[in-house]
Amino acid sequence: MLVGVLALQGAFIEHEKSLRACGAETRQVRLPGQLKDLDALVIPGGESTTMGKLLIDYQLLEPIKELAQNGMPIFGTCAGLIMLSKDVVGSKQPTLGLMDTSVQRNAFGRQVDSFETAVSIPVLGGKSYPAVFIRAPYIQSVGPGVEVLAAYDEKIVLARQGSLLAAAFHPELTDDLRLHQYFLSLVSTKKF
Ligand code: GLN
Numbered sequence: 139m140l141v142g143v144l145a146l147q148g149a150f151i152e153h154e155k156s157l158r159a160c161g162a163e164t165r166q167v168r169l170p171g172q173l174k175d176l177d178a179l180v181i182p183g184g185e186s187t188t189m190g191k192l193l194i195d196y197q198l199l200e201p202i203k204e205l206a207q208n209g210m211p212i213f214g215t216c217a218g219l220i221m222l223s224k225d226v227v228g229s230k231q232p233t234l235g236l237m238d239t240s241v242q243r244n245a246f247g248r249q250v251d252s253f254e255t256a257v258s259i260p261v262l263g264g265k266s267y268p269a270v271f272i273r274a275p276y277i278q279s280v281g282p283g284v285e286v287l288a289a290y291d292e293k294i295v296l297a298r299q300g301s302l303l304a305a306a307f308h309p310e311l312t313d314d315l316r317l318h319q320y321f322l323s324l325v326s327t328k329k330f
Pocket of ligand 1: 184217
């Protein structure tokens with residue numbers, strides 16, 4: 139399985155490490171041609187306004203949108219979750235607009251810029267998940283096609299809409315591979 143990792147900016151190397159540890163092949167994506175033959179794409183954390191601008195400048199926004207609309211699975215984490223969302227509260231920044239969600243950026247308060255906490259994610263089984271939040275967004279509201287997979291502090295932090303998976307935290311910064319494995323299992327079984 140070949141998984142592209144959007145590598146315009148942000149935490150893409152860590153995602154590649156996690157994906158490889160799960161047995162996938164990876165490819166850094168910076169140019170439209172590098173989207174060819176991918177089984178799936180990961181959009182990492184970073185800075186969503188910058189990432190949106192770069193997606194337009196590198197002519198990746200429309201091709202990624204089209205591939206996703208044709209069924210290519212995408213896993214967006216943190217800024218990647220923002221990029222997947224149709225709506226960003228109070229902002230007109232460019233996004234892929236694929237998930238029927240409304241997100242709040244930098245939503246966990248200024249005093250606590252980053253923190254790690256145990257989050258219960260029922261689809262991953264019993265043990266809680268060590269979620270790392272860094273100036274994290276959360277999903278404020280979801281449309282009917284969106285399945286909420288986890289919440290923290292009553293805020294939605296993990297959701298899925300068909301082949302699209304979005305996490306407010308950084309699964310690539312922990313040794314726990316279960317969320318990457320979950321995404322890859324969706325990709326290989328096409329259960330969406
Ligand atoms: N705060 C960033 C944004 O709004 C996201 C932070 C992250 O990806 N770690 O784009």
